[in-house]
Amino acid sequence: MTDLEKPPAGGTTSRRHAAALALLVYAGVRALGLAALAAWCAGTGKSPHTLLSARWDSLWYVRVAEHGYGWEVTLPDGSVHSNLAFFPLLPWLERLVAGVGPLGHADAGLVVSAVASLCAAGGIFAVADRLYGRRAGVCAVALWAVLPVGIVQSMAYSESLFTALAAWSLYAVLTGRWVTAGLLASFAGLTRPVGGAVVLALWAAAVVEVRRRGRIGARVALGALLAPLGAAAYVLWVGHRTGGGLFGYLDVQEGWGNGFDGGYAFARFIGDKFTSVPGALAGLGLIVGVALLIWLYVVGVRQRQPLPLLVYTGVVLVLALCAAGYFGSKPRLLMPAFPLLLPLAVALARRRTSRSVLVIGGVAVAGAVYGAFWLNGSGPP
Template structure:
């Protein structure tokens, strides 16, 4: 597993120019998806914009932005759906934009997601370029754009905002900007429960750096027989190998900055969870009771396994079951490839936690592809392979998948849609 590559990050102007092809390609894919959605919805007498801004979770975020917390719905079966389940950063931004502009809360949510999706694309490019080079960075962004549920990136949901914060937090870790990483991790923790994945990545990287420094200071005491470990760049692949010991690497960040980053990272998630516990009067674990009201929790994947098993009770369902198993198998295989390619530790920790939380949640099984959307490091092996193709061939592959993704997104939102 590679050490963190702490090359000096390029100036922002240079970085934006390097990212321009990825961002333009991303914008083109998203524009295609929105155009297909608009046409499909119009043919059915519906508004594609309403599907993006005023359905499902979007409505809950708007209610938080407009009315604050305290709204809940009691279902006939006794379940209580409380808006305390929704973390506050997106509705805070919706309220801020609504206050500063003529935009409605729904329009503000769409605007935030639109800008956040571009920031996420740039962050994904920055991480992928840092590890595997510019061409792989462009491919990683395009692959993230053409995911089957990529239309969610344009919805007034929190996925784009969270992915932007997570990607830039990981980039900050990889480039040794610890305080920035800690602050972004704290903001990610205010965005979604899976913000814990960003916190875990920052903590893992910080602790590993302390261990490495201690081992370097006392190699004989840390390694029996007095043998120091092999250089971290041995056996690495792609760009990561070339950048671990770059000659222009800055001095290691101070221990104080790293320690502060580790303290700062969990404050967002911990602060909101503790506030919910205080608000509900149920103590530190009150947020779990709120999630239980939505029949959501973490059971190690038992409920998901039962859901898949029930698909095999009928022939049409069996086909769906096979498809789900194949999809889960693909996700796990991609993670194994990420490990074998020796991705940097924070990427592996982040992707692993996002994947585990998505696959092992006990409810909303149709949402699992959407919950996996922020796990962009899983795409890096595919991006690396795509980057090795000729430009014309890779463009043909991405273009074809983009069309399929746009059609599926329009079909999906005009059907069951993301719960």
């Protein structure tokens, strides 16, 4: 039995109780966020339901669910926004839920997101519990719930669905369930472009396993082969549909102004903030935020997080921070990088319960207020 396959200490019953507590904490934080949004909308006259299910990317997903691919918008500057930029798993699930019940596709998206967010919380707990114990597992889930942009977890967006698939795929890798890990990684690749992070994490773990054993096992090989199929199938299909071949999907993203430039555009965006005093404060905040993310990753390395987690988190970080495009999207693009929260979860788990509750509660209130303010303002693009 390998180190990845060793079962965690402790009884199954107490572990289930801890997992239930983690989900209860998560649901409570999300309920607080929704209550804050409803209260804020009561003052602005906006509909919280519309903000959650029928704005920004949610509209694009619903259109794919209702009419399929092929719709695009040409902007005054000549750029083309095509719905081929949106991966298909979320709209497929919206269509499935809407087809078996009375809900429309937008409300079906909220249902999918709600269920997926609970599954994501469960996966985060499973990973953290296995590595650092139950208290750290509960704290990790709570920290993911109270993120400043955590309200996105309750929207008809794909972040919750992707995080659920990624977390459980990583847990399957850690426990030696290679075929399950490959299947989940494949579905993650059908959810968001960053699905490649899950694939690379599985491949890195597979290489280590092969080197340790001196041979490649059938399940390891099958899991490694399954992992990229989802993303590869969609990207190749888009290339065929657009006539762009292997680069067809990149052409679609370029129409949206997205691309990978190694962080040059983001650095210029931060630098431009320093032309005024208010902007300089915002720019300084962005620098501190990026530095904090890098520091948390380094701490994870020092804490000897398993290689699959480090590879996954590193790829998510690089893709989020070094991509050109709308910079307001970066906080939610970083949301799936939940292993960054593990050092903080470990630190909280070592504190007395009363102190941990006080910290989580305070951040939850602040996050709920910010989420309500955010959605009533610029919101997640």
